[in-house]
Amino acid sequence: MLRAAVQTDTPGILALAVQTRMFLPTEVEPLQQEFDGFHAGLSGEGYGLEVWTDDLSGPPVGVVYFGPNRLSDRAWDLWMIAVAPDRQGQGLGGQLLQATETRVRSGGGHLLIIETSSEERFDSTHAFYIRHGYAEVGRIPDFYADGESKVIFSKRLT
Numbered sequence: 001m002l003r004a005a006v007q008t009d010t011p012g013i014l015a016l017a018v019q020t021r022m023f024l025p026t027e028v029e030p031l032q033q034e035f036d037g038f039h040a041g042l043s044g045e046g047y048g049l050e051v052w053t054d055d056l057s058g059p060p061v062g063v064v065y066f067g068p069n070r071l072s073d074r075a076w077d078l079w080m081i082a083v084a085p086d087r088q089g090q091g092l093g094g095q096l097l098q099a100t101e102t103r104v105r106s107g108g109g110h111l112l113i114i115e116t117s118s119e120e121r122f123d124s125t126h127a128f129y130i131r132h133g134y135a136e137v138g139r140i141p142d143f144y145a146d147g148e149s150k151v152i153f154s155k156r157l158t
Contacts, residue, residue: 001056002099005049005063007039012060013051020082021121035065043067046076046107050099052083052092061087064096068109075111076104097132105157112157118149129153 005013014032017023023031038049044067052062065080078100083093104112114129116122118139126136134153143150 001054002050002052002062002096003056005035005051005060007036009051009060010035010039013049013063016060016063016082016084017080019085022080022082022125038065044070048100048103050096052096062092062096064100066100066104066112068107069113072111074109075113076107076109078112078114093128094132101155101157110157112155114153116151116153117144118151122151126151126153 010032013035014028017031018025018028035049037043038047047065047067049065050063051060053060061084063080063082064078066076066078069075069077078097081093081096081100083096101112112134114134116125130136130153132155134155136151137154138152140150140152142148
């Protein structure tokens, strides 16, 4: 079941981020600060941090974090989507992405942007986005580190 994340979900979300290798353990602190700001209401209107749990009180097995890009005309950003390793390949990621697209459309959005890394560990992530209709629209060389580019995907939601 998909529900809005609450502050007590944060440790589980951070654990998912590390388990899925989306974030390295050294990168967890800025993510923690981002979620703390979200729960404090500092992110702004339209932002969503949602978790998939098997029951209302269970730990997150999936997470999605997104929001409108206020410097654009109805473009939204998807900053994080993750599914527990033992649940991958069962369609949960696709359900999370579809739910996000629905929320973006209902919020007036027409374009969803996703930024990720060019590191090999993200190859299956890139394939996931392409399978779901996203196109790679850009790369910024050496963005995250020397040899590690930022890869940008987008999909028009009409």
